[in-house]
Amino acid sequence: MQPLGVALVGHAFMGRVHSQAWRTVGRVFPHERPVERTVLAGVDAARARRAADELGWRDATDNWKEAVLRDDVHIVDICTPGDSHADIAIAALEAGKHVLCEKPLATTVAEAEAMAVAAGRARERGVRSMAGFTYRRVPALTLARQLIQEDRLGRVLQFRARYLQDWLHDPDAPFSWRLDRARAGAGALGDTGSHLIDLGQYLLGDTLDGVSAQLATFVDRRHAPDGTPAQVTVDDAAVFIARFGGGTLATFEASRFAAGRKNAIQLEISGTKGALSFDFESMNELSFYDATEPSGTAGFRRILVTEPDHPYLRAWWPAGHGLGYEHAFTHQAHDLLTAIHDGTDPAPGFEEGLYVQRVIEAVETSAANAGVHTPIATS
Structure with a gap:
């Protein structure tokens, strides 16, 4: 069968991680249609070509619009800064990717x-879309969800979530x-706090x-790498309290100033039957x-x-041989390919990503008003 061609847009940190996932997924989780790393798009042609050679992509371009319109591209993987997500995603969905x-x-x-509206329209034509909240695919967290669904915790009373880094x-x-x-x-609210919001839902x-x-x-x-001074216009840390619709009390903290914490996603969920x-950092x-x-x-x-x-472990190593950060991205690629093959909607979809965006907006509005309680918009 014709391979499913992938176009990767962006080749920095996330692009490198996603490249590894696309390289690995077909070897670990065989699918009916093989995956081909067709083209890598960046903002500079020479750097894109170097990245394509290093990361195993066949072609390279400095024009993402050209990449998403190619006949041999079926999936567009967006790994750029957030300000370009909407333009690329909507163009790709409208092109049937x-x-x-x-x-x-x-x-x-x-x-x-x-983006959610474009995804809804594309869905009617059998075109799928997924938001990249990858920590859902960490086997321990997938297992946690199963235990909650099996009522092993009973009625969930409290949800405590922290995402702590110290790189700033x-x-x-x-x-x-x-x-x-x-x-x-x-x-920190959008970069890492968004993961906590998604893990809650x-x-x-x-x-x-x-x-x-x-x-x-x-x-x-701060100073740019060339020494030019620059104004920081985002938060370094965010804390908020909330309540889920079902009554669960929740606390959230995201920080890029937590000295000694490198990538600590810490969750504790307490219920009437257990926790x-x-x-x-012990994933x-x-x-x-x-x-x-x-x-x-x-x-x-x-x-x-x-x-x-x-969850997911049957495809990997013997018991006791742990997985790492990169493997959740392979699981994500596998889940997307499975949804495409089965004609089902992958999760999380753009509607779930929109919900996270609305929570981020409500957090910023509350903070700007001295912490006043702010409802989450529903439309």
Whole structure:
């Protein structure tokens, strides 16, 4: 059968990770139609060609519009800064291409709404779209969702979520596009906090009603790599409290100033029958507490999520041989390819990405109004 050709738009950090996923997915999860890394698009032709050679893409271009219109491209994978997501995704969907778009979906709610509308229209023609909230595909978190759905926690009372990094802790760390609101949309809130918001809707199957929030920017001026001073226009840290529609009380924290924390996604979910705890810095482990056990023997127990009957693990290594950061992206590519083959909608779709964008907007509105409770818009 004709291979499914992929166009990758953007080849920095996320582009490199996605390239590895497309290189690996067909070897680990065989599909009826093979995947071909057809073309890589960047803003500079020479750099795009070098990246294509290094990352294993056949062709390279400095024109993303040309890439998404090619007849041998069936999937467009968007790994650019957020300010270009809407233009690329909408153009690709209108051209009949399936789309995978990195998170957060856009820089504004209006852009995300336009993307969701385009995705809805494309769906009627059998064209699929997925938002790249990859941590859903970490086997331990997929298992956590299964345990919640099986009622092992009972009624969920509290959801506590933190995403902590420290790469900006040094005040001399250079300015980058992630610190520019026009390109990134938000700071820690959008970059890492968006993952927490999505994991809330994924794990609990519920959405937030409203938020009360505070944001902080600890270093408001930095220097670009060439020494040019630049104004930081996004948050360095975000904290907010919220309640899910089903009544679960929630706390969220996202920071890029948490000294010593490199990529700590820390979740604790407490219910009437038990609790779950997870830290991405120990990503192959899930802690489970069964509150129905006698108190004399009850306690959190460590589940090493490497068994073949754990999510995704049958395709990988023998039990006890853990996975890493890159593997969730391979699972994401596999899930998208499966949805395309089956004619089903992959999750999370652009509508779920739009919900995350609306929560981000509500958090910013609340923080701008001294933490006043702000409802989540529904339309």
